[in-house]
Amino acid sequence: MVEETFRSRFRTEVDGSDAPPGADYHMFIGPQHPWCEEPAHFIIHLKGERVVEADIRIGFNFRGMEKAMEARTWRQNTMLIPRACGICSAVHQNIYVRVVERLAGIEDQISERARLIRMFSCEAERIHSHMLWYGILAHDAGFDTMLHISWRDREIIMDIVEDISGNRVNPALMLPGGVKRDLPKEKIDRTRPKLNDLIKKVEYHKKVFVEEASIRNRLEDVGVLTKNDAKKTTPNGPTGRASGLPFDIRKSYPYELYDQLDWNLVYYTEGDILATTLVRLDETLESLQMCNQILDKLETADGELLARVRPRIPAGEYFARAEAPRGEDVHYGIANGTDKPERYKIRAPSLGNIDATLKRMDGEYIADMPVILRSYDPCFSCTNRIMIVNDTTGEKMIIGQDEFAHKAIKAKKYNRPFF
Numbered sequence: 001m002v003e004e005t006f007r008s009r010f011r012t013e014v015d016g017s018d019a020p021p022g023a024d025y026h027m028f029i030g031p032q033h034p035w036c037e038e039p040a041h042f043i044i045h046l047k048g049e050r051v052v053e054a055d056i057r058i059g060f061n062f063r064g065m066e067k068a069m070e071a072r073t074w075r076q077n078t079m080l081i082p083r084a085c086g087i088c089s090a091v092h093q094n095i096y097v098r099v100v101e102r103l104a105g106i107e108d109q110i111s112e113r114a115r116l117i118r119m120f121s122c123e124a125e126r127i128h129s130h131m132l133w134y135g136i137l138a139h140d141a142g143f144d145t146m147l148h149i150s151w152r153d154r155e156i157i158m159d160i161v162e163d164i165s166g167n168r169v170n171p172a173l174m175l176p177g178g179v180k181r182d183l184p185k186e187k188i189d190r191t192r193p194k195l196n197d198l199i200k201k202v203e204y205h206k207k208v209f210v211e212e213a214s215i216r217n218r219l220e221d222v223g224v225l226t227k228n229d230a231k232k233t234t235p236n237g238p239t240g241r242a243s244g245l246p247f248d249i250r251k252s253y254p255y256e257l258y259d260q261l262d263w264n265l266v267y268y269t270e271g272d273i274l275a276t277t278l279v280r281l282d283e284t285l286e287s288l289q290m291c292n293q294i295l296d297k298l299e300t301a302d303g304e305l306l307a308r309v310r311p312r313i314p315a316g317e318y319f320a321r322a323e324a325p326r327g328e329d330v331h332y333g334i335a336n337g338t339d340k341p342e343r344y345k346i347r348a349p350s351l352g353n354i355d356a357t358l359k360r361m362d363g364e365y366i367a368d369m370p371v372i373l374r375s376y377d378p379c380f381s382c383t384n385r386i387m388i389v390n391d392t393t394g395e396k397m398i399i400g401q402d403e404f405a406h407k408a409i410k411a412k413k414y415n416r417p418f419f
Helices: 065-069 074-084 086-104 112-140 144-165 185-211 213-219 227-233 273-298 349-361 366-374 401-413
Strands: 025-029 041-047 050-057 316-324 327-335 341-347
Touching: 041 366, 050 349, 050 366, 065 074, 065 341, 074 086, 074 341, 086 112, 086 316, 086 327, 112 144, 112 185, 112 273, 112 366, 144 185, 185 213, 185 273, 213 273, 227 349, 327 349, 349 366
Parallel strands: none
Antiparallel strands: 025 041, 041 050, 316 327, 327 341
């Protein structure tokens, strides 16, 4: 038995010189290209119109957020952390406040009502994220009718988010110790009919994807990721669940009060782009039902909205995670006893899905690349990191965006080494 040779898909050389055997020519796409709004450079190795393999180079959108957190207080970072990703802002904030609460030793002081409001915010975000995603997927597949229908109906959940938080995309409801806004009865009464109306609309969206041949034929049996390949490339979120990996942080490692809700973990086994779409459509329906359950519980839930957290956080470290719309979102924080973090690390879901998505491209037509890339809902602004390494001394340097720009300008101006 010949052992399979592993070939990394992450590239530093971008001229196609390290192409796999069998490729006749290479197509270079990105980091600025209509096919991919996200800044990534794809090296597509082709034989005719078929993809032999696809490689990627990332690192074009470094913002230095983790370094910026070290210069801000724990409280200030509560408003910075949602900017890690606009469409996953609530879940990033949720993990961050749970890290702070654990380090501060006040986990058991968070009221049931505060936890329920946090969960509602996260599930509302999942709904509008999935609806945005399958609208853009339909556009990439040439079915603009669904783009217009889904985005029109998405306004319902956006209005709900605005009603409960004051913002449409970045609700920023959470603080270490709880939440800063209540969800009173009059808002609950306004919200429930809208959720029920949206359930009917999403059910119709699913019917279109399943029954309309012009869109189904563009997605079915395209970009298949088998369960065996999924285990090798370790995708997370809807990408993994579409290939038969039934893993969801909310079920496997429940946080907040997810273990008190009645909901189903959605997964499919086909592994194609249609299965990935159906996972998100079914998850949207599950999240809408969960929001209704949360509203029911809020009718009787009590407790203070916000527990006190001292500015200085005791020394320690903690790892926390949650299920973002795109998959597993991981945060790791280190406190040194001051009012600012010593170090904070974010591993967003997109990084874990790159290998699986590139594997999906193998053997497919070049014309199918847009829908395959869209399948995992890429976000590189929350994925890119930078570490500068001196290849002579081995010295490593992790710096923020401003400091990087300052050093780069000086190095060029005075013709001197970066270090």
